[in-house]
Amino acid sequence: MITATTSAPARRRLLRNPWRRPVFLEGFTWLYIAWSLLPIGLAVLFSFNNGRSQSVWQGFSMRWYTGDPLQSVLHDPTLHAAIAQTLKLALFTTVIAVPLGVAFAIGVDRWRSRPAEAANFVMVFSFVIPELIFGVALFFVFNTMFTSVHLGTLAETIGLVTWNLSWPAIIVRARLVSIGRQYEEAAADLGATRLQAIRRVLLPMLAPAIFASAVLVFSGVIDDFVLVNLLSSTSKTEPMSVLIYSNTHGGNGGPALNALATLMLLFSFVVAIIGFVGYRLMTRGERTSTDESLATFAGM
Amino acid sequence: MVLSAPARVRHRQHPPRARRRVLYAGLSVPAILWLAVFFLVPFYAVLSVAGGQIDGIRGTPIPEWNPLIWSRASYHAVFQEFSGTGAFLGPLVLRTVEYVGAASLLSLLIGYPAAYYVSRFATKRKGLLLGLLLAPFWVSYMMRMLAWIGLLQTDGYVNRILIDLHLTSHPVTWLGGKASTVVLGLVYGYVPYLILVLYAGLDRIDSSLLEAGRDLGLGRVRTFLFVTLPLSRQTIITGLLVTVLPMLGDYFTNVMLSGATNTSMVGNAIQGQLQSTTLQTQGAALSLLMLGVLAIPMLYYVVATNRASQAAA
Amino acid sequence: MGELPRPDSPVTLPTYADNAAIANGLEPETGATLKVFNWTAYINRAVVRNFEKRYKCKVEITTFNTQEDALAKLNTGDLQFDVFVPTVDVLSSLVAAKQVRPLNHGYIPNIHQAWDFFQNPFYDQGWRYTVPYTIYTTGIAWRNDHVSGSPDQLENPWSFLWQEQYRGKVAILDDYRESIGLGLMYNGETDLNTPDVEKLTAAEQALLNLAKLTSVHIDNNDYTNIPSGQMWIHHAWSGDIAAAEYYMPKGVSVDTVSYWFPRNGRGPVNNDTMVVLAGGKCPVLAHLFLNYFLDVDNVIENISYNGYMQPIHGVTGPRLVKEKLLPPNLTTTVVLESDFPRGLRELQISASARQVWQQDWLNVSRGV
Numbered sequence: 001m002i003t004a005t006t007s008a009p010a011r012r013r014l015l016r017n018p019w020r021r022p023v024f025l026e027g028f029t030w031l032y033i034a035w036s037l038l039p040i041g042l043a044v045l046f047s048f049n050n051g052r053s054q055s056v057w058q059g060f061s062m063r064w065y066t067g068d069p070l071q072s073v074l075h076d077p078t079l080h081a082a083i084a085q086t087l088k089l090a091l092f093t094t095v096i097a098v099p100l101g102v103a104f105a106i107g108v109d110r111w112r113s114r115p116a117e118a119a120n121f122v123m124v125f126s127f128v129i130p131e132l133i134f135g136v137a138l139f140f141v142f143n144t145m146f147t148s149v150h151l152g153t154l155a156e157t158i159g160l161v162t163w164n165l166s167w168p169a170i171i172v173r174a175r176l177v178s179i180g181r182q183y184e185e186a187a188a189d190l191g192a193t194r195l196q197a198i199r200r201v202l203l204p205m206l207a208p209a210i211f212a213s214a215v216l217v218f219s220g221v222i223d224d225f226v227l228v229n230l231l232s233s234t235s236k237t238e239p240m241s242v243l244i245y246s247n248t249h250g251g252n253g254g255p256a257l258n259a260l261a262t263l264m265l266l267f268s269f270v271v272a273i274i275g276f277v278g279y280r281l282m283t284r285g286e287r288t289s290t291d292e293s294l295a296t297f298a299g300m
Numbered sequence: 301m302v303l304s305a306p307a308r309v310r311h312r313q314h315p316p317r318a319r320r321r322v323l324y325a326g327l328s329v330p331a332i333l334w335l336a337v338f339f340l341v342p343f344y345a346v347l348s349v350a351g352g353q354i355d356g357i358r359g360t361p362i363p364e365w366n367p368l369i370w371s372r373a374s375y376h377a378v379f380q381e382f383s384g385t386g387a388f389l390g391p392l393v394l395r396t397v398e399y400v401g402a403a404s405l406l407s408l409l410i411g412y413p414a415a416y417y418v419s420r421f422a423t424k425r426k427g428l429l430l431g432l433l434l435a436p437f438w439v440s441y442m443m444r445m446l447a448w449i450g451l452l453q454t455d456g457y458v459n460r461i462l463i464d465l466h467l468t469s470h471p472v473t474w475l476g477g478k479a480s481t482v483v484l485g486l487v488y489g490y491v492p493y494l495i496l497v498l499y500a501g502l503d504r505i506d507s508s509l510l511e512a513g514r515d516l517g518l519g520r521v522r523t524f525l526f527v528t529l530p531l532s533r534q535t536i537i538t539g540l541l542v543t544v545l546p547m548l549g550d551y552f553t554n555v556m557l558s559g560a561t562n563t564s565m566v567g568n569a570i571q572g573q574l575q576s577t578t579l580q581t582q583g584a585a586l587s588l589l590m591l592g593v594l595a596i597p598m599l600y601y602v603v604a605t606n607r608a609s610q611a612a613a
Numbered sequence: 614m615g616e617l618p619r620p621d622s623p624v625t626l627p628t629y630a631d632n633a634a635i636a637n638g639l640e641p642e643t644g645a646t647l648k649v650f651n652w653t654a655y656i657n658r659a660v661v662r663n664f665e666k667r668y669k670c671k672v673e674i675t676t677f678n679t680q681e682d683a684l685a686k687l688n689t690g691d692l693q694f695d696v697f698v699p700t701v702d703v704l705s706s707l708v709a710a711k712q713v714r715p716l717n718h719g720y721i722p723n724i725h726q727a728w729d730f731f732q733n734p735f736y737d738q739g740w741r742y743t744v745p746y747t748i749y750t751t752g753i754a755w756r757n758d759h760v761s762g763s764p765d766q767l768e769n770p771w772s773f774l775w776q777e778q779y780r781g782k783v784a785i786l787d788d789y790r791e792s793i794g795l796g797l798m799y800n801g802e803t804d805l806n807t808p809d810v811e812k813l814t815a816a817e818q819a820l821l822n823l824a825k826l827t828s829v830h831i832d833n834n835d836y837t838n839i840p841s842g843q844m845w846i847h848h849a850w851s852g853d854i855a856a857a858e859y860y861m862p863k864g865v866s867v868d869t870v871s872y873w874f875p876r877n878g879r880g881p882v883n884n885d886t887m888v889v890l891a892g893g894k895c896p897v898l899a900h901l902f903l904n905y906f907l908d909v910d911n912v913i914e915n916i917s918y919n920g921y922m923q924p925i926h927g928v929t930g931p932r933l934v935k936e937k938l939l940p941p942n943l944t945t946t947v948v949l950e951s952d953f954p955r956g957l958r959e960l961q962i963s964a965s966a967r968q969v970w971q972q973d974w975l976n977v978s979r980g981v
Contacts, residue, residue, distance in 0.1 A: 022520075025417040032414045033432045036492070040439055042457070043447035053862055054446075055453035070658045078674070100331045107328025111321060119332045124602045126339050128541065130549030130594065132567050136574065136587040137342035140349045143689050144363045145341070151689050162338040165331060170605075177609055194323050223441050225552060230574075233692045234648060235675035244442040248449060249555055250653035250678040251834025258450075261443035268438040276431075356964050358706050360688045381976075388976050454842055455862075475843065476781030477828040555981060559832050560781075561824045564979030572980020575681050576789070577688065578968040579975060 044265065047258035054255060064259040073259045078235045078243065083264060086239040088153065089228070090221040093160040098214045100161070101168025102206070106198060108169075109176040120173075127166035131226040134163065139230045151233040159227040164220050168213035175209035176202075208282045215275035222268055240264055343591075350374045350584035359577040361584070374581040378589060381569075381582075389569060389586075396565040399479065400547045403486035404540055407494045410487065412536075415498035416528070433499070436492040445556045448485060449475065452557070477560025485557040486550065490543045497542050501535025502528070534604065541601045545594065566590065617806075617961050618705070620954070623735035626708045626742055634715040635896045642895045646671040647902060650687070650694040650890075653678055654836065655747075657918035664905050670898055678833055679787050681971075687712060687890075695893030696902055698746050698885050701736045702790065702961045707888070713742050714891045720900035723907035728924040728950055731884070736960065743886035744903045747852055747921035748948045750956065751791055751881040752874030754839050754849035754857075764873040771799040773873070774846055777826045782845035784830035784838060785823070787981075789974035790959045792831075794881060795848055796820045796977075798957075805881060805957045808966035817973040824977065831981050836860060836920070839870055851946035855939055856920025867940045874945060882948065882956025884924065913938070922948050 043054075047065070051058030061067060066074045073079045104123070108116040126134070138159045142149050149155050183205065187197040203210075225241040232238045238246070240260060247253050348363035351370025355362050364370055381389040418429045436444065451458050452474035459471040474481050505528060513523040551567030570590070573583030618624035628634075649656070653676040661672050677683040680700055686692065687707075699707060707713045718724070724732055724744060731745040753764050753773050760779060764770035774783055774795075785792050794805040796816030807813065823829050830844060836853035838844040840860035851872065858867040874880050887906065889899040905911055909927045917938050922928055930947035933939035939946070962970065 022417065022421050025413055025421065029414045029417045029422075029429065032410055033429075036436050036488070037432070039447035039451055039488075040436075040444060043443060043450055046450055051863060052860070053455075054450040055456040056862065058863060076658075100334060103327040104331035107324045107326070107331075111324035111328060113321070113325075115325075115332075116328065119328060119335070121602055121606070122335055122339065123331075124605055125598060126335065128545055128598045128601045129591070130545050132549035132551065132570060133587050133591050133594075134339075134342075136570065136583065137346045138338070139574065140361075140363075140584060141338075141342035141345035144349060144361070145345045147690060150691050151686075152692075158338055162334065165334065169331065174609060194320060219437055223437070225442060226549070229552075233675075233686065233689070234650075234694070235673060238675075241440055241442040244440070244446055245552060245556065246676065246678060247653065248442075248446060249559075249832070249834075250676065251832065251837040252654045253446070253449070253837075257446060261440060261446060265439055265443065268440075272438045354964075354968070357709050358688065359964050359967060377972075388979055392979060473781040477830060478781070551980070559981055560828050560830045561977065561979045561981050562828045564981045568980035569975070570980065572975050572978060575679070575685055575980075576971040576975060577681065577684055578964070578971050580685075 040265075043258050044262045047255050047262045049255045049258075052254050054253065054258065064255040068256070071254065071256050073256060073263065076256065078238075079256065079260050081236050082238060082240045082243040082260065083267075085153070085237055086222055086241075086264065087267075089156055089160060089239055090218050092153075092157045093164055093221045094214050094217045096157070097161045097164045097217050098168045098210065101165050101213065102172050102210055104165075104169045105172035105176060106202065106206075109173050110181070120169075123166050123169050126162065127170065131163065135159070135226045135230045138162075138227065142231065151231050152237045155231040156228050156237065156239075159231050160221050160224060163224070163227055164217045167216045167220065168210065171213040171216070172206055172209045175206055179205055208279060211275070211279055211282060215271070215279075218271060219268065222264070343588075346584045346588055349581055350588055352581060354578055354581060361580045374585040375589070377582045378585045389566075392564060392566055392569055395563070396548060396567075399483055399486065399563075399565060400544055403483045403490070403547060404494075404544050406483070406487045407491040407543055408536065408540065411491050411494040411498055411539075415495045415502055419499050419502040420528075430499070433495055434492070437496075441489055442552075442556075444489065445485060445553060448488065449556060452481065475557060475559075477558050477562050479563055481557050482554055482563050485553040486547055489550075489553055490547055493546075494539045494543045497539035498532070498535055501532055501539070505531050534608075538601060538604060541597055545597065545601075548590075548594065617963070618701075618736040619960060620735050620958070623738050624705070625738040626704065628715050628741060629711060632711045632714065632891055634717040635720075635900070637717065637719050639897045641668050641670070641897045641901055643669065645895045645898060646673050647696065647895045647898045648672075648692075648694045648893060649674045649696045649902070650683065650692075651676055651696075651698050653833075655698070655919055655921070657915045659918065660906075660911050660915050663911070664902060667905075668898060668901060670895070672902075681789065691892050693892050693894055694890050695895050695899040697888050697890050699888060700790070700883065700885055700959070701734075701743075702959055704736060704743065704886070704888075705961050706964075708742060711891055713888045714893075714896060715741050716744070716889060716903070717900060720897070721904045721907070723904045726907055726909055726925050726927075728926065730950070730953060731924045737886075743888050744907060745924050746885040746887045746906065747919075748882070748884045748924050748953075749921055750851045750874040750946070750948055750952065751786070751794075751883070752849060752851065752872055752945075753846065754835055754854045754870065754872045755846045756839060756842060756869055757871045758869040759842070759845045763871065769799065769801075770873065770875060771795065774829075774848060775799070775823050775826055776846065779845050780827050781830075783823075783827035784832055784835070784844045784846070785820070785848040786835070786850070787831045787833045787978070789971055789978075791881070792820065792848065792977070793817070793970050793974055794957075794959060798879065798881075803879060803957055805959050806962050806966075808962060808969065810969055813969055813973050817976055820977040831978050840865075840867075850921075851948060852919065852921030854920070855916075855922075855933075855943055855946040856918070857943065858940055859918070859920075868942050870940075870943065872943055872945045876952070876955075878955040878957070880956060881959060882952045883959055920946075924950070 046054050048060050049058055050061035050063060064072050066072055069075055108120050142151060142155050183201050184197040187201045228239050229242050232242055244257050247257055348365050349361045352364040353362045381387060418433060422429045450456060454471045462468045510523055510527055513527040518526060549567050551571045554563055554565055554568055570583050570587050573579040573586060616622050616624060647670055649672055651674055665672050684703060721744060727745055737743045764773040767773055785795060793816050796819040797805060799819045800815050802812055835847040835849035836856050837860050839847050840857045841862060854872040857870045861867050887903050889896055893899055909925050912923045912925050912928055930944050934941055
């Protein structure tokens with residue numbers, strides 16, 4: 001009985017104790033986490049449903065992965081194609097966007113001129129523009145102006161690179177700002193050329209930021225829908241998000257879609273874990289850089 | 301600094317300023333060109349389509365590349381949709397503002413406490429909690445919508461739980477054009493982005509300021525109200541921008557979770573125009589108008605982040 | 614462009630010197646991938662697989678959800694699809710844009726299995742560019758375990774959809790021709806190709822009223838939404854409903870599904886076609902594919918999945934019922950040869966009329 005054993009001032013002190021566990025906030029946070037993850041868990045569960053329904057459980061089966069001769073992930077070519085295309089686009093985009101963005105960040109940060117400021121302005125603008133508006137623009141430019149770029153993998157890759165370029169550009173720039181220029185200058189003083197200074201001194205220091213942005217670009221592509229929906233052509237070029245959308249919208253959804261999404265999920269988590277471990281290894285000793293790169297986007 | 305050398309030496313060894321400039325400009329040129337060709341030029345194409353004609357047989361747009369003779373017909377058509385006899389855009393814009401407003405407010409109410417807790421109080425399990433908060437990023441948006449479609453079916457778990465709890469006697473048709481379902485979908489889809497920004501911002505608040513607050517005898521609630529909240533004002537604004545802007549262009553959440561005309565948003569109208577061959581020029585015009593309106597909050601974001609990075613430097 | 618094709622004003626589609634048919638006697642492309650552009654769930658993969666085996670090729674099927682979607686995508690340029698399934702109202706513009714290739718009849722002997730009418734249709738005299746694919750009526754499907762009555766009991770049967778008490782459970786098709794057409798028929802209009810702005814505005818008003826009453830859903834998923842009970846009344850295509858049994862959830866009988874269509878010449882009867890696209894890389898295989906889907910055995914197997922009848926001799930309602938491909942309570946979905954001269958047809962309209970129709974549809978659908 002607290003009331004019986006604790007004096008009033010002590011009780012007030014207890015209530016005010018800043019180091020007390022904030023039970024309400026803690027509970028709320030866990031509730032939120034449950035709400036955000038439980039539906040996904042159920043969707044994964046239903047990929048093992050022995051029936052067509054995505055809402056009524058009819059027993060466990062591998063039917064939608066391997067069993068069904070026409071509609072399982074193993075046997076339906078459009079489903080393989082969707083996974084292959086998603087990974088292909090994620091890889092192409094990361095490989096092109098990250099070097100472009102990193103070079104941009106270094107150049108613009110050290111160049112310090114009006115054109116650099118203008119370019120940076122456009123870059124940040126491309127980060128916040130609603131995807132649909134940018135997608136409409138790309139749709140028209142490929143249909144009316146750059147007509148030699150047919151819709152399909154090339155158009156999708158160009159669109160995704162442009163859309164994701166801002167991740168490495170902004171994150172790496174933020175890191176550059178916090179590093180300052182003294183290291184390169186010191187390297188120059190020791191006789192290194194500018195280029196050598198960048199390669200030997202700057203790039204290793206930027207490695208965690210570059211790596212983090214690569215992971216973000218990769219996951220951003222997997223998540224993307226609007227651009228790829230507008231820019232895909234044949235079923236071979238439709239990544240998973242488009243396939244899920246058009247089949248659900250087209251009424252042909254079934255647990256095979258859940259199975260497909262589950263496989264993709266597994267893959268994403270492998271990448272996420274590699275990313276996390278890699279990042280940890282690179283940033284041993286400096287604890288702040290994750291928060292720093294996140295903060296850049298928060299405008300802090 | 302151990303590495304710093306006498307000024308004399310530095311002076312001699314540094315390459316001339318102009319050459320350094322060339323190097324740095326050269327590094328940024330590829331991306332600048334890329335942005336020019338694939339980000340800026342496409343908007344010229346949209347302007348040209350919106351200012352162009354429609355092919356008399358195929359109904360496809362014929363762009364007009366010369367800005368001097370851009371037609372205003374498609375803007376006029378969009379204007380008609382606002383005020384003409386078949387006007388429907390006005391209510392659509394209002395609804396979009398309502399849904400996005402409700403969804404972002406709810407996102408803030410859900411996201412802030414979670415981000416606040418993880419950034420301030422989670423000590424030992426911070427890594428785990430942060431990982432769980434960020435987990436939805438690794439699940440495709442479409443899969444997350446698919447998950448809710450399963451749950452919200454007439455015979456889905458949501459209805460079964462409601463019936464078991466005697467909260468309703470008949471299953472609710474959640475997927476039959478309900479505003480609440482669309483708002484829920486938007487919150488579910490975008491709240492992780494908001495939390496990410498809020499977390500990053502809250503985590504950077506100098507804890508000595510909070511301790512100062514306590515030293516002045518403020519309780520936890522008042523420390524929050526008078527110290528944390530004012531300090532996180534900028535984070536809240538940018539966080540909301542980062543979620544509101546994409547929500548305004550969202551059409552797929554709506555299609556997946558409702559598919560009824562009475563929940564349609566502006567993004568749906570643009571998408572619908574794009575899909576009707578003869579209305580594509582209108583789609584170009586409407587997306588440009590939307591860009592014009594949203595340019596203000598977008599510019600605000602650009603300026604705010606720019607200011608922040610300058611302050612950091 | 615000259616006359617619009619109508620049953621009483623048949624049209625011979627033009628051919629062009631720079632868009633010729635393929636030569637006679639060519640071997641099918643070897644090791645090739647035939648690219649087919651088709652509606653979602655509109656072809657039986659098992660039949661396609663047999664085709665692949667027989668001609669030692671791969672078939673890649675890309676799907677679309679609405680005809681407009683498909684045309685918008687085709688218009689984006691060189692997608693290299695070989696086979697497409699257009700409705701008849703868009704043929705002329707496909708031909709004028711040289712997007713379709715004239716057929717070489719030598720590769721398509723199975724045309725003789727088709728009903729006479731389809732061996733020389735008014736929309737493509739001498740079947741220069743098309744062979745028939747599916748035939749269907751457009752009517753109303755409903756769940757008789759949730760909805761009482763039937764359209765036949767109503768003075769205006771189309772008003773069966775306009776029922777406020779089933780709010781959230783009523784859907785119309787996502788197709789500007791079908792749905793604006795529905796609005797026209799609701800208003801008692803029987804010309805489903807009218808360019809008359811006033812009539813179209815009235816149809817738009819009727820549909821807006823429907824949206825207000827029932828919070829109407831717009832989708833082409835009648836074939837899953839009615840069986841699953843997601844929707845109770847659906848503006849529907851006969852073939853989609855004929856396939857209902859395949860999509861019924863466990864424990865719900867297909868007897869709960871009903872389909873209505875007016876046989877008095879006051880409802881739409883249409884057919885889709887199959888064409889060979891000019892941009893495809895496998896024109897020979899494409900011809901063989903068209904031919905394959907005119908053979909009665911393949912057609913029956915195709916129907917076992919997609920439900921849509923084809924105008925082929927030997928494909929009849931009684932046979933489908935006997936082979937358990939069609940539940941007896943859904944024989945209302947059967948399309949008869951005699952339905953064609955009587956029924957309302959959705960045919961080509963001028964580009965300016967099309968813009969009015971599409972604008973009216975956008976005003977109703979709001980892009981959903």
